[in-house]
Amino acid sequence: MTYWDSLYIYYISGTGNARLSSQWIAEEAHKKGLKTVVQQIDRLENIIMPLPDEKPLIGFAYPTHGFNAAPIMIRFMTGFPRGLGKEIFLVNTRAGMKLYKIFMLGLTGLALVLPAFILWLKGYRCIGFRPVDLPSNWIPLHPGIRTKVIESIIARCEPIVRKFANKILCGKKVYRGLYSLPVDLLISPISAGYYLGGRFFLSKTFVASSKCNNCGICIKECPTSSIIYVRDRPYWKLTCESCMRCLNNCPQKAIEAAHGMATGMMFLISAVNARVIIWLIDSLGIQPEAWWWKLLSQFIMIGIMIAIASVIYLIMHYAMGFKPLRLLVRFTSLTAIPGWRRYKYLKDKRPKTQDKR
Numbered sequence: 001m002t003y004w005d006s007l008y009i010y011y012i013s014g015t016g017n018a019r020l021s022s023q024w025i026a027e028e029a030h031k032k033g034l035k036t037v038v039q040q041i042d043r044l045e046n047i048i049m050p051l052p053d054e055k056p057l058i059g060f061a062y063p064t065h066g067f068n069a070a071p072i073m074i075r076f077m078t079g080f081p082r083g084l085g086k087e088i089f090l091v092n093t094r095a096g097m098k099l100y101k102i103f104m105l106g107l108t109g110l111a112l113v114l115p116a117f118i119l120w121l122k123g124y125r126c127i128g129f130r131p132v133d134l135p136s137n138w139i140p141l142h143p144g145i146r147t148k149v150i151e152s153i154i155a156r157c158e159p160i161v162r163k164f165a166n167k168i169l170c171g172k173k174v175y176r177g178l179y180s181l182p183v184d185l186l187i188s189p190i191s192a193g194y195y196l197g198g199r200f201f202l203s204k205t206f207v208a209s210s211k212c213n214n215c216g217i218c219i220k221e222c223p224t225s226s227i228i229y230v231r232d233r234p235y236w237k238l239t240c241e242s243c244m245r246c247l248n249n250c251p252q253k254a255i256e257a258a259h260g261m262a263t264g265m266m267f268l269i270s271a272v273n274a275r276v277i278i279w280l281i282d283s284l285g286i287q288p289e290a291w292w293w294k295l296l297s298q299f300i301m302i303g304i305m306i307a308i309a310s311v312i313y314l315i316m317h318y319a320m321g322f323k324p325l326r327l328l329v330r331f332t333s334l335t336a337i338p339g340w341r342r343y344k345y346l347k348d349k350r351p352k353t354q355d356k357r
């Protein structure tokens with residue numbers, strides 16, 4: 001027995017994992033005869049909302065970024081209208097790995113609790129949430145997982161997600177994500193740090209190498225419209241959420257995470273931060289132990305980090321017209337190492353049917 005007459009799933013997905021999870025859930029709902037609408041929320045455009053006379057179950061699926069929900073999903077939830085239904089569920093995809101025969105799980109942090117709280121404030125009740133450990137797409141950190149391993153990780157996750165879908169569609173409550181709550185709360189300061197600062201820094205680490213042929217696919221497909229042409233070369237704005245869609249899907253493998261440049265930026269940022277903080281303490285006579293200063297200094301340091309990263313990135317973008325510099329940036333990037341795979345397994349496995357069912 002189902003309690004709803006329709007299922008709406010809103011998803012954002014860099015490399016297809018959240019889309020795949022949404023598809024599995026939609027298939028289970030379809031089998032139960034529910035009208036099912038699966039909606040990608042790229043650029044927060046053209047989004048279909050449930051009709052006023054419907055009794056929908058509403059789901060949200062999104063990747064975990066920096067131990068939190070993808071920022072675009074948080075924005076979408078914050079602006080989500082009230083009163084479109086009563087019950088919602090959440091699915092966060094995480095970085096699944098496999099070491100020998102052992103499946104390694106990702107870490108959720110605030111990626112379930114925060115969205116559940118935001119939607120609760122809007123009058124929705126979360127009847128289920130579930131982390132799903134699909135293959136990690138964080139390619140600047142590690143080379144893409146091999147196809148065989150990807151397949152075995154996906155084969156492990158599929159029954160898990162379908163079981164979850166069947167339970168919630170039958171009206172049962174499933175709070176599987178609560179198992180790791182103590183660890184999630186422990187790492188919540190890192191979630192906050194990533195959300196307020198880290199993600200802006202990461203957005204300034206992407207560059208297009210000389211292999212780029214200006215096909216424009218990265219610009220067209222970016223879910224936050226964060227890539228633009230500056231001097232005829234792709235340029236990443238601060239709004240980039242590092243979802244990895246561009247880096248993983250570039251047909252020329254021309255998009256790199258510039259590790260060398262990022263390391264240089266970090267040295268400069270730490271040096272400037274230390275000097276500014278000491279100077280402020282000395283010149284304003286601040287008590288470094290004061291709680292308000294401890295908090296305020298974090299924001300000052302984040303602001304300095306974002307400003308320095310943005311300025312250096314802009315300078316480098318122009319300076320990379322100079323070939324030796326371009327080569328230096330490229331050859332100090334781990335992603336440029338031959339054999340550093342991308343994760344685009346699911347790109348070619350897009351369903352033939354369009355999202356709306």
Ligand SMILES: Cc1cc2nc3c(=O)[nH]c(=O)nc-3n(C[C@H](O)[C@H](O)[C@H](O)COP(=O)(O)O)c2cc1C
Pocket residue numbers: 012013014015016017018019062063064065066067068093094095096105106107108109133134135136137138139202241242243244
């Ligand atoms: C910038 C970035 C941050 C990430 N942070 C986390 C994290 O905190 N915890 C985790 O388990 N996975 C993390 N991941 C991995 C992704 O959440 C994971 O691969 C997810 O399944 C990708 O889903 P998608 O293909 O729908 O975008 C991160 C990936 C990226 C690119």
